[in-house]
Amino acid sequence: MGNRLSSEKPRLLWLSHFIPYPPKGGALQRSFNLLKEASRYFDIDLFSLVQKFPVEENFGSLEKGLEICRKELSKYTSSIEFFPINAEKKGPNKALTAIKAGLSLSPYIEYWLSSDELSTRLLEVGSGGKYALVHCDTVGIARYASKLVSAKKILNHHNIESHMQYRRAKGESNIAKKLYFLLDAMKISYLEKRYCHEFDLNIVCSDLDGERLSKRLHVNTHVVPNGVDTEYFVSSDGESEVKDSLIFAGGMTWYPNYQAMEFFIKEVWPILKVKRPTASITIVGRGGEKLRPVVGADSTISLTGFVDDVRPYIERASVYICPIFVGGGTKLKVLDALSMSKAMVAHPIACEGIEVEQGKNVELAQTPEAMADKILYLLDNPEVRGRLGRAGRELIENCYSFRAVGDDMAERYIGLLGERG
Template identity: 35%
Template sequence: MRSVISGRAYTYYQYDSRAFGARLRGVLRTRMPDLVHLDSLDLHRWLPELPQVPIACTHHDIESDLLRRRARSLPQAGLRHYMLLQADRVERLERELCPRLALNVMMSDVDARKLQELAAGVATVVVPNGTDTDYFEPNGSDSVAGRVAFMGPTYSYPNRDAVEFLLQEIWPKVRAADHSTTLRLIGRCAPADRARYDAEPGVTTLGYLPDVRPPLLQARCCVVPIRIGGGTRIKILDAWAMGKAVVSTSIGCEGLDAVDGENILIRDTPDAMASAVLQVLRDARLRSHLERNARRTATETYSWSVVGRLIRSAYDQLLTRSFVLHQPIPTLSRSTE
């Protein structure tokens, strides 16, 4: 409500915290950083508090684009209007603040291009999400015949939409073709949703697990029917690291080094996704091909050692430059947002 009345983006209030503000000011009084890493433009309300040193901001997605995608899927006119209103306000932030930052760290080339189109003169570098390829790795154990897995908490709207899409439009087609198939849903969800999901034939909701590797090891196919999203899907990176065959929508693997038929199967309609899942389950040769390439992609492109070198190199370059910011970050006003 404060956002609607004030004209500010909702994140200005969502990430307000007296305790955090006091801690931030206390730390800055005792030592001056050489560089500040802002882990999302959601934290923009704190920019005026920061010293005049290089500021790098990670963009896990293009938030304005994500909000518009979500708005298009909402049946309620009032909520859809509110989401589009916030998308406009967040886009204004992206346009006005991102060019003033020393560096904008993007998850993919796709997101980098989107931000460059939004904000003229913005400095970007692509450093993808990563996965712990030592923690997530195949252990030689056999997968379970007919086993499919989806990973992600349904309190996240894109995951919730994906599960609904999977259970309503894809899974019935898989089960109709093969009654022995089973689906495991991995990730936190509300009790009412869990009961509803478990009522579907062959479906078991595992909920939150401190270690997701055992059910991933059992899966012969990981499915990612994401229809709303931005950034990159860490669930695919973890599945790839485990050497798993993945079937995803185009949006689900957007921005990743995904090659259809090599390290993933990319399908966008319920019929095509169901057919691809069945193909992976039935065709051992195809499955083995996807699994080998998945693991190779994870280790060569998305391991923490590779990603770490990229971000360290980008920050080292910032620290050796003589410039701090394109422009000082102003005290945020309604017009700025």
């Protein structure tokens, strides 16, 4: 159980499909910071599924990881309960789970996140009127929120999952995988249609995601953008840039990151190396060894794996690259790099939902040739890198601080309590 003293704040149940700690990249970073900011306004109980692999990878063992996560999250919650995922009780097996999901009526994200223990626990608390609000962190566990009949319900969308899966299917060359992803996208689309209307509010990461959801389903949406801890992600001027060096930060266990770096290494890197033999790149994030067959013996490409602190790596690089061309939501890695005043070359899709401007705070490129040329341009012009970096930091300070994001989210949540129905 958590240790934070209860208060007169409205009670909020936070349903999560992963333990929102540590705040190291992507959805983890968003969920942790939103929970942290919400704790200033609400008395929070956290019910979280346990995805074993990231906990074990981050902390060395499941038991140690659960202990540390409970201790850290107790700073922002009144109680914490962890629940096993059915598909992981005998150990994670994504391939087997994917096959079983494919043969079921459920999409992968719903089938995989099934938990008998969580379902039973919510039946126990569902009709007691204990909670004023329920925050459900993904559509994959939306069915559980329906058990809490008296609370106002909010559904968080890290991405519009159906749209992202349709994009994945479109870009897949393997016909069997393409058909699987297409069928899964159709299932997710039905899941969204079934459950999004049951929630009083659907929160999205960007206006674009809001349009994608509301245009199709006509549901109540509110933009809660991804943000940055601007006091943490700030340039310290303590690291000297390494000449002609690039960086990408993101785990290769998430397929948009892997596809982006596979594309970059195969298509952009050869062009760049011909024109700039001294160029080097560091790829930071868990699962980096998945890229080893693509990297081969190239010693100018460094795969670090997971690191506890990505900031020194970003500071040492001359240019941050983000060639992501699939996915949805907004990319926290882009916000983090901008917050650290780092000049960036990115694919336009990587910056969807973020108010960047070409040539002002980012350089955008889609083709391998254009991406290589933009990188070379920045490597050759340190004054341009500095100007882009300063403008990027200014954008983050003005629009994407998690404190301001949390204030706006809490105001909207509190507003739900005064609405009828």
